[in-house]
Amino acid sequence: MADLTTEFLGIRTPNPFWLASAPPTDKEYNVRRAFEAGWGGVVWKTLGSDGPPIVNVNGARYGAIWGADRRLLGLNNIELITDRPLQINLDEIKQLKQEYPDRAIIVSLMVPCEEQAWKDILARVDETGADGIELNFGCPHGMAERGMGSAVGQVPEYIEMVTRWCKENYDKPVIVKLTPNITDIRFAARAAKAGGADAVSLINTINSITSVNLDTMSPEPSIDGKGTHGGYCGPAVKPICMHMVAEIARDDETSGFPISAIGGVTTWRDAAEYMVTGAGNVQVCTAAMTYGFKIVEEMISGLSDWMDSKGYTSTSEFMGQAVPNVTDWQYLNLNYVAKAKIDQDSCIKCGRCFAACEDTSHQAIWMKEGRVFEVNDAECVACNLCVNVCPVEDCITMEPMAAGETDPRTGKEVVAEYGNWTTHPNNPSVFEKA
Amino acid sequence: MAESTRTPGVAPGRLDTATLETNFADLHGALEPHEAQVAADRCYFCHDAPCVTACPTTIDIPLFIRQIATGTPKAAAKTIFDQNILGGMCARVCPTETLCEEACVREAAEGKPVDIGRLQRFATDTLMNEGKQPYSRAAATGKKVAVVGAGPAGLSCAHRLAMYGHDVVIFDAKDKPGGLNEYGIAAYKSVNNFANNEVAWLLSIGGIEIKQGQAIGSDIALADLQNEYDAVFLGVGLDGTNKLAVPGAELNHVTDAVQFIADVRQSEDYTDVAVGRHVVVIGGGMTAIDAAVQARLLGAENVTIAYRRDQENMNASRWEQELAAAKGCNILPHLQPVSIEGKGEVTSITLEYTDATTDGLKGTGETVTLNADQVLMAVGQTLEGQPAGLSLSGSKIQVDSAGRTSVDGIWAGGDCASGGDDLTVTAVAEGRDAAEDIHKQLISN
Ligand SMILES: Cc1cc2nc3c(=O)[nH]c(=O)nc-3n(C[C@H](O)[C@H](O)[C@H](O)COP(=O)(O)OP(=O)(O)OC[C@H]3O[C@@H](n4cnc5c(N)ncnc54)[C@H](O)[C@@H]3O)c2cc1C
Ligand SMILES: Cc1cc2nc3c(=O)[nH]c(=O)nc-3n(C[C@H](O)[C@H](O)[C@H](O)COP(=O)(O)O)c2cc1C
Ligand code: SF4
Numbered sequence: 001m002a003d004l005t006t007e008f009l010g011i012r013t014p015n016p017f018w019l020a021s022a023p024p025t026d027k028e029y030n031v032r033r034a035f036e037a038g039w040g041g042v043v044w045k046t047l048g049s050d051g052p053p054i055v056n057v058n059g060a061r062y063g064a065i066w067g068a069d070r071r072l073l074g075l076n077n078i079e080l081i082t083d084r085p086l087q088i089n090l091d092e093i094k095q096l097k098q099e100y101p102d103r104a105i106i107v108s109l110m111v112p113c114e115e116q117a118w119k120d121i122l123a124r125v126d127e128t129g130a131d132g133i134e135l136n137f138g139c140p141h142g143m144a145e146r147g148m149g150s151a152v153g154q155v156p157e158y159i160e161m162v163t164r165w166c167k168e169n170y171d172k173p174v175i176v177k178l179t180p181n182i183t184d185i186r187f188a189a190r191a192a193k194a195g196g197a198d199a200v201s202l203i204n205t206i207n208s209i210t211s212v213n214l215d216t217m218s219p220e221p222s223i224d225g226k227g228t229h230g231g232y233c234g235p236a237v238k239p240i241c242m243h244m245v246a247e248i249a250r251d252d253e254t255s256g257f258p259i260s261a262i263g264g265v266t267t268w269r270d271a272a273e274y275m276v277t278g279a280g281n282v283q284v285c286t287a288a289m290t291y292g293f294k295i296v297e298e299m300i301s302g303l304s305d306w307m308d309s310k311g312y313t314s315t316s317e318f319m320g321q322a323v324p325n326v327t328d329w330q331y332l333n334l335n336y337v338a339k340a341k342i343d344q345d346s347c348i349k350c351g352r353c354f355a356a357c358e359d360t361s362h363q364a365i366w367m368k369e370g371r372v373f374e375v376n377d378a379e380c381v382a383c384n385l386c387v388n389v390c391p392v393e394d395c396i397t398m399e400p401m402a403a404g405e406t407d408p409r410t411g412k413e414v415v416a417e418y419g420n421w422t423t424h425p426n427n428p429s430v431f432e433k434a
Numbered sequence: 435m436a437e438s439t440r441t442p443g444v445a446p447g448r449l450d451t452a453t454l455e456t457n458f459a460d461l462h463g464a465l466e467p468h469e470a471q472v473a474a475d476r477c478y479f480c481h482d483a484p485c486v487t488a489c490p491t492t493i494d495i496p497l498f499i500r501q502i503a504t505g506t507p508k509a510a511a512k513t514i515f516d517q518n519i520l521g522g523m524c525a526r527v528c529p530t531e532t533l534c535e536e537a538c539v540r541e542a543a544e545g546k547p548v549d550i551g552r553l554q555r556f557a558t559d560t561l562m563n564e565g566k567q568p569y570s571r572a573a574a575t576g577k578k579v580a581v582v583g584a585g586p587a588g589l590s591c592a593h594r595l596a597m598y599g600h601d602v603v604i605f606d607a608k609d610k611p612g613g614l615n616e617y618g619i620a621a622y623k624s625v626n627n628f629a630n631n632e633v634a635w636l637l638s639i640g641g642i643e644i645k646q647g648q649a650i651g652s653d654i655a656l657a658d659l660q661n662e663y664d665a666v667f668l669g670v671g672l673d674g675t676n677k678l679a680v681p682g683a684e685l686n687h688v689t690d691a692v693q694f695i696a697d698v699r700q701s702e703d704y705t706d707v708a709v710g711r712h713v714v715v716i717g718g719g720m721t722a723i724d725a726a727v728q729a730r731l732l733g734a735e736n737v738t739i740a741y742r743r744d745q746e747n748m749n750a751s752r753w754e755q756e757l758a759a760a761k762g763c764n765i766l767p768h769l770q771p772v773s774i775e776g777k778g779e780v781t782s783i784t785l786e787y788t789d790a791t792t793d794g795l796k797g798t799g800e801t802v803t804l805n806a807d808q809v810l811m812a813v814g815q816t817l818e819g820q821p822a823g824l825s826l827s828g829s830k831i832q833v834d835s836a837g838r839t840s841v842d843g844i845w846a847g848g849d850c851a852s853g854g855d856d857l858t859v860t861a862v863a864e865g866r867d868a869a870e871d872i873h874k875q876l877i878s879n
Contacts, residue, residue, distance in 0.1 A: 068475035070468075348543040351481030371484065391478050392543065 002307035004300060006040065006315045008280045009173040009198050009258055011131045013040035013104045016271065016315055017299050020262050020283035021046050021108035021134060021177075024293070026082060028092035031105075035096070037293035038300060041104025043201075043283060046081035046136045047089055049111045049121060054083040060221035063210035063230060074236035075286050076210045078221065078228060080142045081110050086124070094128040106175065110136040110148050113158065115165045122170040132173035135166060135197075137188075138204020140181050140231050150204070153179035156191035163195025175260060178202040178244075180237075185244040189254045199258035200248065201283065203241045205231020234286035238264030242277060246326045249278025255323075266295075268302025275315065276322040330421040337407050337414045338382040338398040340364070340375045346395040347373060353386035353396060361385050378408040439735040440711065443779065443807050444687050447705040448733025454704040457731035461622040461757075462526070462552055470556040473549040474503035480539055485550060488537035490854065490863045491518035495534060499553055511561035512568050514554055519593045519866070520586055522562055522632050523615050524859045525555035526623045529720075531753040533859070562635055571641050572599035577876045580605065580663040582650045585613020586858045587669030587848025589636055590865030591872075596641040598873045603663075604642060607649035613671055615858065617696040620724040622731070651819045660843060664879075665872045668831065668839070668846040669865055672815035672856070678716065682774030682783075691715060691725035691812035698728050710808025713737045714783050716771055717812030718748035723755065725810045726763040737763045738804060742770040742788050742795060772801060774809060782806050817850050827852035837868030845872055 004015035018041040019025050019034055026045040034042060048054060056079060063076040082089060097105050107130045111117040125133060137153030144151040152158045159176060166174050176192035178185060180203040192200050207229050211220045219227025241263030248254050261279035265271050266287040274282050287295055303315075312318050342353070342365075349371040357365040364379035365386065375386075387396045401407060403416035421427055437447045449457070465473060477499040485495045493514050501510035514521035530536075530551040538547035561568065577600045581588045584606035592602040610616050615629040637644070650656055650670070659666045675690045677683065687710065701707045709732040715722050718741035730737045739758065741748055745767045748755060755765060769785040776782065783806045786797040817829055825832045825840035830852045837845040847864030854860040 069472050348539040349484070350478045350539040351483075352478060355481035367482070371482075 001301075002304040002313060004040075004303060004307075004315060006281055008104075008260065009132065009175070011041070011104050011173065012102075013281075014038075014102060015040040015296075015300055015303075016275065016281035017296050018042060018104060018106075018260070018281060018283045019288060020285040021106075021136065022285040022289070023079070024285065024288045027084065027089075028096060031092075031096055032099075034288075034293050035100045035103050038296045039103070039293065040281070041106065041131075043106040043108050043134050044089065044093055044130075046108040046110045046139070047086055047121070047125075048081050048109075049117055050086045053085055054080045056080055056083050057223050059223040061230075063220040063227075064234075065210055065236065072286070072290050073234060074208075074210065074232055075234040075289070076208045076221075076230040076232045077205070078141050078230040081108075081136070081139065086121075090124055090128050093130055097129045097131075104132075105130045106132045106134050108134045108136050108177070110139065110143060113147055113152060113162065118162065118165045119169050122166060126170060126172075130172075132175060132198070133166065133170060134175040134177050134201060135162060136177050136204070137162075138177050138179040138202075140179065140205060140207045141229060150179040150181050153177075153188060153204070154182050156187045159188055159191040160195035163192055163197045167196035173198040175199045175201050177204055177262075179204050180240060180244060180263075181207050184247075186247055186251045186254065189248045189251070189257065193254055193257055199260060199280070200254075201260035201262055202244055202248075203237065203263045205233045206237055206240065208232035233263065234290075235264045235266050238266075238270060242273065245274060245279055246277050246323065249320065249323045250326055268299045268306065271299060272303060272306060272318070273322075275319050277326070278320050278323050280319060332420060333418045334421060334424055335415050335417060335419045337401045339377045339380045339401060340382060340384075340386050340396055341399045342373055342375055342386075342396050343394070344372070346392050348392055348395075349373070350391060352389045352391065356385050356389045380409065437733075439733045442711055444708045444710045446708040448709060449705075451703075451705055454732070458621050458625070458704060460625045461620075462555070464559060465549075465552050465556045467556075470502055470507070470553060473553055474499045476540060477503070477548045478539060484537040484539065485534040485548075488534050489517075490533070490857070490860045491521075491524070491866070492863075493517045493521070493534075493554075495550055498557055499548065499550070502553055502557055507557045507560040508564075508568075510553075510557035514558055515561075515568065517866075518859065518862050519590055519636055520615075520632065520858065520862045521554060522558040522635075523586070523619075523624065523629065524862065525551055525558055526628070527615075527619050528857070528859050529751045529754065532751045562632070565635070567635055567638055569593075569597055569639050571596055571639060574601070574641075575599040575876065577601065577664045578603070578662070579665045579667065579872060579876075580659040581667045581669065582606075582656075582659070583613060583669035583671060583848070583850075584608075584611035584633070584644055584646075585669055585671050585848060585861060586615060587671075587850075587861035587865035588613070588667065589633065590862040591667045591669060591845075591847065591869045592642045592865075593636055593639060594866050594869035595872065596639050598869075600641070600664075600873070600876065602642045604644045605648040605650055605654060605659075606644065606646050607653075607670075607673075609646055611644055611646065613669075613861075617699055618692060618721075618724075619699070619858070620695070620728060621698050622728075651821070656821050656823075656844075664843075664876055666844045667837075667865070667868055667872065668821065668844065668850060669848040669861065670817075671849045671861075672817055674816040674818035675811070676814040676816060678771060678811055678813060680771050680773055682776065682780065685774055685776045686779040687807060688774055688780050688809040689811070691717065691721050691810040692815065694725055694810050695721070695728060698732070704732060707732055709734050710806070711735045712805040713808045713810065714804055714806040715739045715810045715812055717741065717814075718743065718750060719812060719814070720750050720754060721815075722810075722812035723750045723758045723763075725812055727758055727761045729808070729810070730761050730763055734808075736805070739763055739765045740769040740771065740783075740785055740804075741765065741767050743790065744768060769802070770795070770797065772797075774806075775803075780806055780809055783809055815849070815856075833864075835867075836871035837864055838871065 006016040021043040025042040065074040139149035143149035176197045261274035262283040271282045479496045498510040498513040535547035541547035581604045612629045713729045713734045715726045784803045831846045833851045845868040848861035
């Protein structure tokens, strides 16, 4: 069984699975259970300034969307930062850090955008012995209206400024948690780096309304007949976060900058995918809120198994391996030609590929006598839709054509050389030059 | 507690009321809403779905399942009833394992089809429990149609005609409507008086009058109907039963399985129904299975189904056979009756082993004698009192694909007509299709 010990910003944890700042890390009771269950670290539920405690709504906080069998796919919340007194949180953090020195405890913070407010809280966090801080520049609801959370995260200059204050007033690692509610994540990441941050973590939740009740006409979750946008998370957001992680990992200004990936991590595979795409570790919230802390056992065994099967002995060996393969569309090889192929032995004859291709794609699947479905190579553009709608895994595959063969769709010979859009004869700029 | 499973002879009350109630409970219980959701989510929404092709009434199965999945079971029910107004009964009695569910691609993929039958029941129950039906009559056409037989074929035909605004009178020989839904279907497939309630629900469309106790041929002449009505539909089923010509067949308690089942269905209290300690059922179809299973459920100690060919050839589906086995019935293939013994009352039956040869079935000469204080014959039903003037195909009324008989103005469908399996759903399809054809003809005149 591969060793999963992972070092992130010099913080060593027994595995790369941390719990994200959220209800699972809200108090000593939960965090103790999480550590006992095997989690490598936690980012404590966001703390605010001392003073009258935060007030949450007293009705439903969560909305959701579900897949088959009510499998939770996306969760949305309108919860604010911790509503427990600051000192109690700090005392619990100190106590737990002493008891679990091999686990990471990062303290998430969100205070008003004034240097003094940050100085005050940083001094008190320092006393706890926590391993570092995470700046919550991400919460999209409730706090943003008060000039905090995503209100900071959406303005790169503010990110840089607050990060700099923190670096000047705190010695341990500073992680900046980014909001996805922004057009180009690279600007936020560059600002964090410019302010001196040690890492970025992403994503916080996405602005969302999950559903509207058609009887009461209120958005869900409904508080006395009214609803507001909340933050979206869970398996549904993973593709959005993957893209953002990849963008930061391959950006000239931020490549190599440590990333803690957050967003829909539900299984070991999600974690592995994030890590090969440039993350140094992952944080989990919704999966733990859906299934409880025990899921980390599957994450641990699954990642070790995969590492064993690939011969990796340390998580650092596969980190970032996929980054060089993330590119822009214009550099994709346009000379690469594939065709869909249906394996008749595993086909169950549902005809979904036919309906999809016939109605919405390229009319490249024949439905023959006896519900036999076959691909017409002369029409197939290899779009992959049939593969995606087929209920049987690996029944339909994309088979590359070999160089020298003739593509029956275009009548052209498949060439071995790489050729992309920048040199393609149909590209207007190439066309003009010629 | 006077009687028990070991009481000799034929006796009622072998089991107590509570046990009988459990024994005769709904065979496939209704799905809870969440179960229905989970089951519906398994449907792939196939293109030109094979399940639809396999359904004799061509219900748009993927569509109704998707309607359940999206939280609109009443719309799902409407999709079902549009094709099959007895979709409620069919959900309970169809041998789905040889129809839609056999064709389901998930049967091929993983040996576990989508639970189509129970989903159909979920949808139809939801709508029917509201007591209303989703159809109303079109403006009256002034045309009158006589329907003979209030079984699935006749009811389906009558409903479709009523929808088009024609006036329908149904003549039925029995005391109650429903045909075999009321008298033949196994009790555990149609609990809580479902058959009767379904007929009332169906008739609530209006424009259909039912006359019970009116047998065509004896009480009324077919010719009179032809004269008085614009069209006639015959859905008389197969009221005759084949008899076995073996010595001893006249002994007491050697009876017809269909009658035995009707007695079970019509009893107010199962403790009143008499059943033997040792019961032998002759036959290999659905009737044989139903008779045997119900005999066991009533408390018979030993129930044997003797069938003359091998088990593969039984008309009852593999699933039905397994049900019988699970209920403790013994299926003995390759045995045909040669004599029934007893003094006044039957005490045993002797059967001879058979071999399938190129010249047909041959007795081997070897016999076996089984204890029997009740013998139930389930060796097929036949058309009784063949209506004069109509051509037959085999032993059934000859019809074309629209249900037209050889006589102009007379249509037929269901078990009494040629073509199709003898199933409730087939009868519904044929009744409906004949109604469409009758309607076409009536409005063109
Ligand atoms: C014991 C048994 C169990 C069965 N189980 C199943 C099952 O589980 N699933 C399934 O799909 N199928 C089953 N079947 C078959 C199914 O019941 C029939 O295929 C179906 O009922 C045929 O419908 P029908 O309308 O043609 O005839 P029937 O249901 O037989 O109805 C005919 C009607 O016509 C009336 N009638 C007859 N003669 C006259 C006359 N001269 N004048 C006026 N009225 C007349 C009768 O009283 C009756 O009401 C079973 C059959 C039997 C016998
Ligand atoms: C109920 C709830 C409360 C949250 N509160 C915070 C918070 O206080 N601070 C913070 O940085 N992120 C908060 N988050 C965001 C999560 O830490 C995390 O970024 C997000 O849920 C995406 O990860 P996931 O897909 O694994 O859930 C919260 C999320 C949820 C569901
Ligand atoms: S065959 Fe099965 S999966 Fe396909 S549409 Fe019918 S019920 Fe659904």
